[in-house]
Amino acid sequence: MMDNLTPLLLHWAITALSLWLASQIFQGIKFADTASLVVSALLLGFANAIVKPLLIVLTLPLTLMTFGLFLLVINALMILLVSSLVKGFTVASFWTAFFASIFIAVLSFVLGSFVLGGSMSHAVQMPHSGMWL
Numbered sequence: 001m002m003d004n005l006t007p008l009l010l011h012w013a014i015t016a017l018s019l020w021l022a023s024q025i026f027q028g029i030k031f032a033d034t035a036s037l038v039v040s041a042l043l044l045g046f047a048n049a050i051v052k053p054l055l056i057v058l059t060l061p062l063t064l065m066t067f068g069l070f071l072l073v074i075n076a077l078m079i080l081l082v083s084s085l086v087k088g089f090t091v092a093s094f095w096t097a098f099f100a101s102i103f104i105a106v107l108s109f110v111l112g113s114f115v116l117g118g119s120m121s122h123a124v125q126m127p128h129s130g131m132w133l
Helices: 002-025 034-058 060-065 070-085 094-115
Strands: 029-031 089-091
Touching: 002 029, 002 034, 002 094, 029 034, 034 060, 034 070, 034 089, 060 070, 070 089, 070 094, 089 094
Parallel strands: none
Antiparallel strands: 029 089
16 A cells, blocks of 8 residues: 555655745745645646646647647646635746746656656566466
């Protein structure tokens, strides 16, 4: 049980740290308190896991026409969605969310690669008996 919970908590902490650093760098992002930061990080994780894939599928032609650059817009929309749902989290404008989403994605990737390393990758192994099912 703890083997599955630890990576989830680490991802949550990395997202919260990335959001906090973004609020320190970008003047248009504000958190009222620590609770709103923690809830925003959790809700951003859920939005990225549930809503973002739906938006990607719905906007697939536009994403293909822009060679994937529209995914940056979807990332900004996820931050705006979370800011509209969490009371103590405010984002000044779309462009603030756009550039902050790039910063958060890159920082989360870098921190995740250092903290989690290869712990999230699972190697596929051939069955020893020769049967796959």
